[in-house]
Structures are given as structure tokens and as C-alpha cells.
Amino acid sequence: MKASSIFRSFDGPLTETLLREPGKFGLGQLPIKLSPQNTTSSVCGYCSVGCSLKIHLKDGKAVNLSPDPDYPVNLGMACPKGWDALSPLKSSDRAKTPLLRQKKGGSMTEINWQQASDTFCKSIKEIQSNHGKDSVAFLSTGQICTEEMALLGAFAKFGMGLKHGDGNTRQCMATSVVAYKESFGFDAPPYTYSDFEESDVIVLIGSNLCIAHPILWQRILKNKRSPEIIVIDPRVTETAMQATMHVPLSPKSDLTLFYGLANLLISKNYIDQDFISQNTLGFESFKSFVSKYNPEKVSEKTNISINDLNKLSTLIGKRRRVSFWWTMGVNQGYESTRTAQSIINLALMTGNIGRPGTGANSITGQCNAMGSRLFSNTTSLLGGHDFRNIDHRKKISKLTNVPLEKIPKEPSWAYDQIIDGIESGKIKGLWIIATNSAHSWTNRKRFKDLVAKLDFLVVQDLYSTTDTAQLADLFLPASGWAEKEGTFINSERRIGVIKKVLPAPGLSLSDFSIFRLLAKTWKCEDWIEKWNTPESVFQILKEISAGQPCDITGVGSYKEIDDQGGIQWPLPKSHSEKIENERRLFSDGKFFTESKKGNFIFEKPENNPDNTTKEFPFILLTGRGSSAQWHTGTRTEKSKILKKMYPEKCYIEINSEDALEKKIEDGDVVMITSARNAVPATAFITDTVTQGQCFMPMHYEETNYLTNQIVDPYSRQPNYKGCVINYRILDKNS
Numbered sequence: 001m002k003a004s005s006i007f008r009s010f011d012g013p014l015t016e017t018l019l020r021e022p023g024k025f026g027l028g029q030l031p032i033k034l035s036p037q038n039t040t041s042s043v044c045g046y047c048s049v050g051c052s053l054k055i056h057l058k059d060g061k062a063v064n065l066s067p068d069p070d071y072p073v074n075l076g077m078a079c080p081k082g083w084d085a086l087s088p089l090k091s092s093d094r095a096k097t098p099l100l101r102q103k104k105g106g107s108m109t110e111i112n113w114q115q116a117s118d119t120f121c122k123s124i125k126e127i128q129s130n131h132g133k134d135s136v137a138f139l140s141t142g143q144i145c146t147e148e149m150a151l152l153g154a155f156a157k158f159g160m161g162l163k164h165g166d167g168n169t170r171q172c173m174a175t176s177v178v179a180y181k182e183s184f185g186f187d188a189p190p191y192t193y194s195d196f197e198e199s200d201v202i203v204l205i206g207s208n209l210c211i212a213h214p215i216l217w218q219r220i221l222k223n224k225r226s227p228e229i230i231v232i233d234p235r236v237t238e239t240a241m242q243a244t245m246h247v248p249l250s251p252k253s254d255l256t257l258f259y260g261l262a263n264l265l266i267s268k269n270y271i272d273q274d275f276i277s278q279n280t281l282g283f284e285s286f287k288s289f290v291s292k293y294n295p296e297k298v299s300e301k302t303n304i305s306i307n308d309l310n311k312l313s314t315l316i317g318k319r320r321r322v323s324f325w326w327t328m329g330v331n332q333g334y335e336s337t338r339t340a341q342s343i344i345n346l347a348l349m350t351g352n353i354g355r356p357g358t359g360a361n362s363i364t365g366q367c368n369a370m371g372s373r374l375f376s377n378t379t380s381l382l383g384g385h386d387f388r389n390i391d392h393r394k395k396i397s398k399l400t401n402v403p404l405e406k407i408p409k410e411p412s413w414a415y416d417q418i419i420d421g422i423e424s425g426k427i428k429g430l431w432i433i434a435t436n437s438a439h440s441w442t443n444r445k446r447f448k449d450l451v452a453k454l455d456f457l458v459v460q461d462l463y464s465t466t467d468t469a470q471l472a473d474l475f476l477p478a479s480g481w482a483e484k485e486g487t488f489i490n491s492e493r494r495i496g497v498i499k500k501v502l503p504a505p506g507l508s509l510s511d512f513s514i515f516r517l518l519a520k521t522w523k524c525e526d527w528i529e530k531w532n533t534p535e536s537v538f539q540i541l542k543e544i545s546a547g548q549p550c551d552i553t554g555v556g557s558y559k560e561i562d563d564q565g566g567i568q569w570p571l572p573k574s575h576s577e578k579i580e581n582e583r584r585l586f587s588d589g590k591f592f593t594e595s596k597k598g599n600f601i602f603e604k605p606e607n608n609p610d611n612t613t614k615e616f617p618f619i620l621l622t623g624r625g626s627s628a629q630w631h632t633g634t635r636t637e638k639s640k641i642l643k644k645m646y647p648e649k650c651y652i653e654i655n656s657e658d659a660l661e662k663k664i665e666d667g668d669v670v671m672i673t674s675a676r677n678a679v680p681a682t683a684f685i686t687d688t689v690t691q692g693q694c695f696m697p698m699h700y701e702e703t704n705y706l707t708n709q710i711v712d713p714y715s716r717q718p719n720y721k722g723c724v725i726n727y728r729i730l731d732k733n734s
Helices: 003-007 015-020 113-131 145-160 174-184 214-221 238-241 256-268 271-281 283-290 295-302 306-316 336-348 370-374 392-399 414-422 442-453 512-520 525-528 535-547 556-564 656-661
Strands: 039-043 052-058 061-067 099-101 106-110 136-140 163-168 201-205 230-234 246-247 322-325 359-362 429-433 454-461 476-478 486-489 494-498 618-625 651-654 669-673 676-687 693-696 722-732
Touching: 039 494, 099 113, 113 136, 113 429, 113 454, 113 476, 113 512, 136 145, 136 414, 145 163, 145 414, 145 486, 145 512, 145 525, 145 535, 163 414, 174 336, 201 306, 201 651, 230 238, 230 306, 246 271, 246 306, 256 283, 256 295, 256 306, 271 336, 283 336, 295 306, 306 618, 336 359, 336 429, 359 618, 370 486, 392 535, 414 442, 486 535, 494 556, 512 525, 656 669
Parallel strands: 136 163, 136 429, 201 230, 201 322, 230 246, 322 359, 429 454, 454 476, 618 693, 651 676
Antiparallel strands: 039 052, 052 061, 099 106, 099 476, 486 494, 618 722, 651 693, 669 676, 669 722
């Protein structure tokens, strides 16, 4: 089915109808023009891989899914979540109408959209009048369309006058953003997925690719170069079991390890001196710095043998095509930015960047984390611009017709600072969009206690049953993937199209239509009129991107993106007529820094602020537990198929020696305590975790009762993977 026809199969955004008669219509009540065609395709709405799914239609409505064999990302493959992505949309607890809590502690009552938009605007304006414009903030997501993120950011910052707004991408990708900006001059993942298939050595760091990104693991299996697959991870993950070499380092000793590897590579002359001289800055200082990280010191800190350190350095140093890949095991740490940059340094010093099968490559978490990073208008101005740069503000003002004085002169507080702002009394109102913060944020009991102190909490989501929605004063029902249109940008910078192939239930609206409705009720200036459809916003974003590293002025319409199988940025107007399907950055050795050279950035490692003690002698690791689980389970737990693929109750992986010492058997219920809270879980005795370490999946509600709000000072990303705990047997199974 052609993209153009499916885009016309529904009436498009409801906003204009709603604005004429707010509250009267919901998407399910509008006449729907269904296409007689049998199939179309759409980018999946779960993770950052960005697979394309064939959508099978009956009477114009989506009834089933299968992987798209022609899309350059997944090549006919799909993970369990993709196969069953329609089920969560059919859940009986989908939100169908706005809800309002008339008084604190009272129950929620159904209201219409006119009442919802009036209440939203009146309540927030009242807070701003009493406490200042900065007393209201928003927390957004990496799971809505790029155009929706941009509209939200523009409305909130330019229209409502909010200074503070961040996204849940702070929890997964902020580290890589800051690391790339400082090292490369821009948030620019340099790779394309084909690099998995073209590497001689693949180094996976803190990445359980088999579980978290199974399609990318399949891309590795397509590699015909017999690559060495090195997994650096404290835990014997599913991916580590498949590796040619597993490096089980001590938790959070990554930075020392990579400085030690750099020293070995230099001492063995496994470096690309020409690349270093022509394309980088700061190497001599870096060389002097890492000279102190001798194998003996590194081995003691990391618990990796000197023999394995030498083997690892030789594998990296002697092979022509080495690619380094990392995910949350690196990003979610107390010194994560410098850790990511220590990986980047290895790629720079060996010249493993800009060529096939190489790169310092971060893999994103959410389906549109890259869209959020570039266009959410939160901590960076639209299009990767800088709020502090007057020329950037003038450019955005001119292209959007927003008065210059309406554009903030500095970036927002980060997520943790907004939460701390509630505690200090500086934040009185909060708007949460498409994220379940009451489950996913660290030390979740503290979060829930603080949110209760707000004057006004708005939650916008698909379900009114989430932990966060249950705390709301006003709930706004949103439509989901397959019920709206727009674009996502995946980990390899590929822009893909999602399509509207289902009606949303009841009065629920696309996030785009909700933002438009609220902006109209707020009586925003005339500039908002240009932002009237998702594709019109995409055209605005193209203009905004001009001259930036993420320049997409050469991209045409949604249809062109779809016909091309997605398009990677950058693609400026000056591009050649033929669009290369897969493109990597820095093939010319030039970076986005002012000098056009990559920067070596380094800093002395620090001790984990959450150290083990006699009271809390175990280190808790967290992460994805199954390819069928997704974040807090808001969507995946609605699927009967996916629920069967992982344990219903929370479990903790405990080393067999530790279990023997504490007389714990497999299946026992244990009580786990941290300095913050105590939670029960089922013991799973296994040697996939080292003695003194434990593992709990992030998806269970118990896990983040234990974690601590310690953040990296540069990215302000939380240290999810390094809190200390204790546990004791609670009960025996009968």
C-alpha cells in the first residue's frame, strides 16, 4: 500500500474540529475513511532499533503484523514485542475520556475535552501567577512522534513560558548525548547497522544485545567475517554466553579498564598515529594520563587477569575493523560520561571510526529517543541548537515567528533537578507525558511522596491505570502507535514513518491533537497556526535543521521517507540525487567541533558513592530481563502472549555461594533492603552473577524502590546499576 493512500485513510488531525467545538468529538466518533488496500507498513513503536512492520488490514483497519522483509533495519525480522504490538492497543483498560480529581484524595470523575483544556490552562496559569512561570515543569518521553515532541516543546517553552522540561531519555541516553557533544562536537552516533556485519571485532559493553536488541544480535549473526565478539559485563548475560570472549569486570570499574586498555594499546604501538595527528586533539595529554594505568593496577581494580587484559588489547589492536557498542551498562552510572568518552578515545586512537565495521557506537533505548535528543526543545533548543547562543535563538525566532523574548536564554533543569525542585518548593505544577515516572524513576517511594506535594499534576497517557496516572489531578487520554502519524528517529539516525491504521478508543486523542487543543485554549500567539498537522511540523523542523549536523533539508515528504526505506540524517539539500541507504559519519575524518577534530577527554575515576558496607554488602545490578518486557510493562503486560514469556512475580538472581552461606534455596522468597526501602522477591540461584552481586529486572515495580538518585555530574543520568543492598530469607515455598 502506498504511503500517500494510507495517510489519507483517516481524516487526519482532529485538532481543527476540536478547536471549533472542544469536547464534542473523539477520534472513535468521527467518520473514518478506510482504505480497501490489504497492507501497509509502519516503524515499530517499541525500541530504538526502528524495525518496519507490515500491517495487514481488513476493511482498512489493522488486524495483524509481520516483519517487513525489505526494510534495511530488520530485514524481515521482528522480536516478540513487534509481532504482538497491536495487543496493548486493544486492552480493556485503555483510557477513553479525560478524568479530573475534584479534590485532593478524592476519586477521579469523567469530563469532556472542553473541561479538561479549561482546567489545564486555568490551574497552571494560577500556579504561575502565584509562584512564577518557572514553578511549572514538564517531563516528556522518547516514545511519541518527533513532531509531537517538537510541538510540545514549542508550546510549553514559547507559549506557556515554562523554562523547565526534560524527557525520560534522561534515564537512558543523556550520557551518550553529552559524551558525543564534547568529543565529536554534536550528538552524533556515527554508525549504521551494517557495521555489525562488517566488523572483525565487535566489543559490546554493558549491552545484553540478545535480550535488549535481539534484531541487532541477528545482524551480528549475519557477519561473514568470523568476528571476535567481546562482551564486557559483570554478569554472564545471554549475550556473554554467545561471545567469543566474556570480560566479567567488577561493577563500575569500566573507566579504569578502558584507561588501562588505552595504555596497553599505546605501549604495544597498536595505535593509528596518522589518524591521531590529522584528526584529533589532546592525545599527548591523554597518553601521559593513562601511562599510570599499568596492568597490575587495572587488574586489581577490575578483577580481570593481566593475561586477559593483554589478550583484549591484542584483539583490538591487531584487527582492522573494530566496533565498540554500548548501552545502559555504561550510560547508567555515576561517572558514565567519562566512561563513554573512554570508549570513544579507544576508537579515536586506533582510527576505528568513519570506516565500515568500526565506530564508537551508542545504542539508544526508546523508539524515538533520537527524535527527543534533537527536537524536543528541552535541554537543547530545537534542532540541536543552544538556548544560550543568541544567534541560535534568532534563527529559531525567525523560522517559527516566535518573538525572540519568548525563547528561553538557558536550558532546562534536568529530570533529577526538576524532582528536587518539587522537594524545595520551587516546582508546584508538573505535566507528565507518555512516561511512568512513579515506577521508572530512582527511589520511587521518594518520587511518589514528593508528587503528592504538588499543587497540580497532569498525566497524559494511553492508560489511566499506570502508577503515575493514579497520582494525577488531571488525566488526559492519548492515542498510541498505529492510531496516529508522524516520524521516529532510530539509533542509526534513520527517520522512519508511522501511520494511522486504527481508530483510537472513545475520546482519546493523539498527543499532537492534545497539544494543539491546549495551545488554542491557552490562546497562544498566531505562530502556532503553522504547526497544524504532523507533516507541516516536519517541514518546519527541516528548516530549523538547516546548517546543523543533523540537517535534513534534503528530505522530502513522509512518502519519500517511506519509499526510501527510511532516511538517515544528515541529508542536506545539496545531497546527490541518489540517496545512499546506509551512511556513516566522519568518513572524511572531520568532526563537528570547531577545529573539525575529535577530542580526547578524560578524568580520574572516582569511587562509587554507594559503596558496599557491613549493613549492605551486595551490589545490585539492574537491566532488561526478557526480550518480551518493555520498560515498566505499561504496554507489554497487556499482551497475553508476552506475559507468558517472563515470570509474573519479581525475582532476584543470587550467586550460588552467597545463597549457600545465607541458606537460601531456589524459589525462596527473600526480603531485599537498601538504605531507602525493602521489597520482597523470589530467589533465583545462578552463577550468572558473581559472588557479592545480584540482578533484578528493571520492569518489576519492586526494583526502583531500591535504587538511589545518584547521578553523573555531566549527563545527570542516574546510577541505576550500582546501588548496594542486603537480603534475607523471608519465607519458604510449601
